[in-house]
Amino acid sequence: MQKTNFTDFPKNYDYKSAEKKIAEYWESNNIYKFKNENKECSDDNSSGDFSHIFSIDTPPPYVSSAHLHVGHAMSYSQAEFIIRYKRMKGFNIFYPMGFDDNGLPTERYVEKKYKINKSKITRDEFIDLCLKETKIGISTYKELWQALGISVDWSLTYSTIDAKCRKTSQKSFIELYGKKLVERRDEPIIWCPSCRTSLAQADIAIEEFDGILFDIEFSSSSGEKLIISTTRPELLGACVAIYANPSDSRYSHLKDELIRIPIYEHTVPVKFDESVEMNYGTGLMMVCTWGDAEDVKKWKEHKLDTAIIIEPSGRLNEKARAYAGLNVKDAKKNIVEDLKKISLIKNEKKLRHNVGIHDRCSTAVEFVQTPQWFITILNNKAQFIDAGSKINWYPAFMKTRYDEWVQNIKWDWNISRQRFYGVPFPVWYCSKCGEPVIAEEDELPVDPAASKPKHVSICRVCGNNEFIPENDVMDTWMTSSLTPFINSNWANFDFDSHVNSSDNTNRKNKEIKIMPMTLRPQAQEIIRTWLFYTVVKSIYHTGDIPFKNVMISGWGLDKSGKKMSKSLGNFVAPEEIIEKYSADALRYWAAKANLGQDLRFSEEDVANGRRLLIKLWNAVRFFITNINSIKSNEDFKPIFGTASLDKLNSADLSVVDGWLLSEFQKTLKACEEYFESYEYSSALRIVSDFFYNIYCDNYLEIVKNIFWEEDASFNDRKVQSLNTMYYVSFNMLKLFAPFLPFITEELYLSFYKNFETEESIHQCVWPVYRHELINESAAKDVAVLLAVLDLSRKLRTNLNLHQNHKVKKIYVYSPDAQLMEIVRNFSTDIMSACRAEDIIISEKADFGAGGDSKIYISFES
């Protein structure tokens, strides 16, 4: 089906209709489908190739798409550049999209959107709203990613609330319980008074606040006045000890004394600990039930009394007496006033101090004590650090963040959340003695609130036959930390009994052998959560790392350099940019920053992307429409198609063609090296430079006038050039394809596919570097031609001649005989490039680049 009449090739690239059409083409032709070994091969000729799998542990974004902006488009595009490259390198790509919809982010989003909170609505109603928003979110995401050209296999989609994920998550819990890596403990935990749930350390951000350090007068049992500094006078009622440094001679005599607490009048012991800074305040420190992590630490180490004064609601309880019922802030205000009345506040000092806040709602967290499930972390830090160093980090410096985080963790991972929308614990408790009953794998996924234990009918401890469900849900990271397990169907989820998707072609009940996965792309702010927790799970379940490579993207910034965020309002909507400039142009912008670097949004850069598209279109159109410039010569047949062009040899071509092939090889090699090291930005730059400077500005300029020549004697030269252009333009489009998937596909489908076999340029094989095409002598010679061309352009500017004005004669001269020889050999090219009807070697040429010019030209018009 070799078709050669391309004169009607469209003059303009209509990206709006083309991108839509192509996205549909990809979808309906399964271009990005993972070739699963279990799949019947009837729908295409692909068989499963498990030796070359490149699997991606895609970040499951939380599903409320209301926060999406071009920064997200940026980071997903950046990962996708690498993925498209790997696909063309021949890898069988496993690229799923997941949605992390269970958990607090979605709950908070629903609370805000419907102006409700979890105490004003039933659990079921709440979950229904969350599921509804989840559904909307997924479809919005999908629409945007498809418009952006993100090449995921949508049949691999999962949602962290679906049955498969619930089963995976619960199986993980059960297995860790069996390995004694998860246990229930009743101890102080970090608590968000606003979300009314316990949290893990990773959910806490530390923020600087302006506070006041109060110097409060206490008295010892022997009547001595003692000044103690604290930022939290509202916790006086919860004070359980006073601490001093053991080597602080000022206080050693207090060893056996009791200290009387102002207002509350109870007494507490004096304790000594190295950690107390003698120079801070008066060197005395008040320890309460639990004002901060330090209090918890001392409480644990020194087995202090417990005097809980803050309730989960964030209000003080009856222990606070006059301040009962007040929230922390009001209680502080009132107690300070009261202390002032009795003159016990001796000094106030403004203080910048760090307070832990819940990173989902910015509320200052407190400590409360209730039973929670914990995954052991602290005992195995060394293993996690070790795992981190077995992963390849791109960029490498991001690993520091992981190491520092792991080293600094202070708490085991609390996975209990007193919320509604999440994966339930597969756990019941004996209604009499509280002994937990853990579900078994064959009853998963299970909702303990809706069913009874399958394998246990009487409590093994007390013989009771009644069980109550665990009402907490698991931390959302408990599930998202399992993405490699979800992707590989580690839980052997049976899709046949849970049909919840119209497309199950890739969903087999068997486990897929893709662990450790090849690549984890993600954002830097979730190193301590998603990345760390995934490592934890993988080490615990498999003893191995969860993925071999991780790439960490930077942030999308607004024009002024601030991190873009929907809630701050400084965002740009990707849909609008795509509409205005095309998805390829947006992706072009996303490729401007190398991995890990922040990138400012710049509409100008997106516009530059669109310029590149237009120029690409026209450059290729020039080639295509000139195929017909070859006149009726019967024996002439241009050779097209990768198979035949691989034999292309510079010996059969003009020097200029040979030079172009040579330059392309260099570009290809560099481009490939950049891709291999995840430096996609440099990869795009080098291809663009080649396209603009070498292909358009020089090669096409030299060659284009040859195509106006009607004389049949130019046929050979035209054929050489056409073949060269086929090879170079097609392969160049392949290098552009990871960045600009739409226009490269459109050009492929409308032209190259006539001579090629693949359904899509994205399935075409990446160009193979051919060292034998490197031609340094052509490069040296063409440099002379380019010098003449450069002079011609400058001279035209000097003479106010337009670049296409045809001159009668061009005179060229050089005192260097070798140069003149090269000039003679290039006379056709010089005439073409310089728009001259004739070329004369003559000393009449007097225009040089100045200084030590070796070559001169002049015109005669």
Add this chain to the structure above:
RNA sequence: GGGCGGAUAGCUCAGCCGGUUAGAGCAUCGGCUUUACAAGCCGGGGGUCGCAGGUUCGAACCCUGCUCCGCCUACCA
């Protein structure tokens, strides 16, 4: 407090395992429209490479210290 990243033309950035007059795009100025592209082409101007030292024949690049910006991390109550 500790650490990481960045500071190069008006703007956004490349160059940084030392080596001829430091590059690109945008912006700016001048010129150019019949024959791929005016969402274009050609040409020009514009930088003592954050500051201060040091190593070297030679530093944007290596070393030391400092300043500013961003981020991560941290128990000074």
